[in-house]
Amino acid sequence: MATINFGGVLENVVTREEFSLHKAQEVLKNETVAVIGYGVQGPGQALNLKDNSINVIVGQRKGTASWGKAVADGWVEGVTLFEVEEACQKGTILMNLLSDAGQMQAWNTMKKQLTDGKALYFSHGFGVTFNEKTGIVPPKNIDVFLVAPKGSGTSLRSLFLKGQGLNSSFAVYQDATGRATERALALGIAIGSGYLFETTFQKEVYSDLTGERGVLMGAIAGIFEAQYHVLRERGHSPSEAFNETVEELTQSLMPLVAENGMDWMFANCSTTAQRGALDWKGKFRIATEPVLNELYDSVLSGKEAEIVIEANSKPDYREKLQKELQEIHESEFWQTGLQVRKLRPNQQ
Missing domain, CATH: 3.40.50.720 (NAD(P)-binding Rossmann-like Domain)
Known part of the structure; x- marks a missing residue:
């Protein structure tokens, strides 16, 4: 090693x-x-x-x-x-x-x-x-x-x-x-x-369950929805709200973060974006860290495992799951995303 x-x-x-x-x-x-x-x-x-x-x-x-x-x-x-x-x-x-x-x-x-x-x-x-x-x-x-x-x-x-x-x-x-x-x-x-x-087996489970419920899927999906809804409620069009929330992040910024790191991104964005991101980063951390600690405790206690096992054991689980997933798919947010992706040059 x-x-x-x-x-x-x-x-x-x-x-x-x-x-x-x-x-x-x-x-x-x-x-x-x-x-x-x-x-x-x-x-x-x-x-x-x-x-x-x-x-x-x-x-x-x-x-x-x-x-x-x-x-x-x-x-x-x-x-x-x-x-x-x-x-x-x-x-x-x-x-x-x-x-x-x-x-x-x-x-x-x-x-x-x-x-x-x-x-x-x-x-x-x-x-x-x-x-x-x-x-x-x-x-x-x-x-x-x-x-x-x-x-x-x-x-x-x-x-x-x-x-x-x-x-x-x-x-x-x-x-x-x-x-x-x-x-x-x-x-x-x-x-x-x-x-x-x-x-270890335990640490893999604790980090994995926390990660997928947190930053990897649950948290990022929730933050996406929150920012999109705020922009829409403030009068922005679906296309503008989606592009500013998802498209710019996934198509422009995240590839650069993956290649160079978030520290590089902070050092290489406009001074306006830089100042604002530095000022608000801490507020988002303060707001979300208690939620992530609550999540980790739920994983550690076995509660998240119980929820998964109990849900999967119900005979109508697949039907209810499909309904939940369909609601996300049919939302204005992700239907807008569907149209935005079709307009990408490499998708035509």
């Missing part, structure tokens, strides 16, 4: 230079990697492994939309595509990439196939961390670890195809064979990670 100084804090990370793809291929050469679930993370990780010459198969329930997607992506029934139980039986490393609810439903099936020396892989520590609620308690005779890409499976795949990578965390929960760490790192490199940083 390399020791890197992150803003004055030293951390151990694993880079592609230290743990090469060739080394990953050597570690995994006698393994059969079974990707269980072909929904959000499954396609990107499975296809990247396949392209990196790892022996990989896919397990998915036949007749589902995800099964159809797997077939469309080139996985062959009876050769590289199997029902979940058969894939679990064939695999030596089971990559459990089902949804959190799906993991709970499939656990008894998977557990039967976790024989001595196999490995159980996750990209989210939810099921194991909250095992008193999920029932997912791995047997002691296997390795258990995770690699969690810091982004969607779609991004993981698209960056891989560009020769780039998405950073990932990794954690070892249980090392029964003495090879858990090298297996985890090999898979992390083989799925296309840019670099890997070490964490």
Whole structure:
């Protein structure tokens, strides 16, 4: 591992230079990697492994939309595509990439196939961390670890195809064979990670649940809506309000922040924007930090996990979820966004 100084804090990370793809291929050469679930993370990780010459198969329930997607992506029934139980039986490393609810439903099936020396892989520590609620308690005779890409499976795949990578965390929960760490790192490199940083199952869950409810989705969506509504109520047109709230951020500023950092953005904007941003940044931090602490406490207590599990267990959950998502889609805000995106030069 390399020791890197992150803003004055030293951390151990694993880079592609230290743990090469060739080394990953050597570690995994006698393994059969079974990707269980072909929904959000499954396609990107499975296809990247396949392209990196790892022996990989896919397990998915036949007749589902995800099964159809797997077939469309080139996985062959009876050769590289199997029902979940058969894939679990064939695999030596089971990559459990089902949804959190799906993991709970499939656990008894998977557990039967976790024989001595196999490995159980996750990209989210939810099921194991909250095992008193999920029932997912791995047997002691296997390795258990995770690699969690810091982004969607779609991004993981698209960056891989560009020769780039998405950073990932990794954690070892249980090392029964003495090879858990090298297996985890090999898979992390083989799925296309840019670099890997070490964490624990608990910390991965706490940061992930906080992040997606906070800055990554919940908070940013709420702030978007708030600013858009303020501008509309003050007499601005939908197009102006959307462009000033979303389009300028996503199309102009965020790519520059991603490339150079927010500190660079502060130093390279107009003096008017610079002064205003510096004056108001603190007010937004003061306003939101208590909310984020409340959110973290809710995650830490297990309340957020309970909400997710309870919601997913209701027979009409999908129907109600679809209604909530449809309300967002049909709002003036995001219908305006739909039209704005169509007007981008590269969209015509």
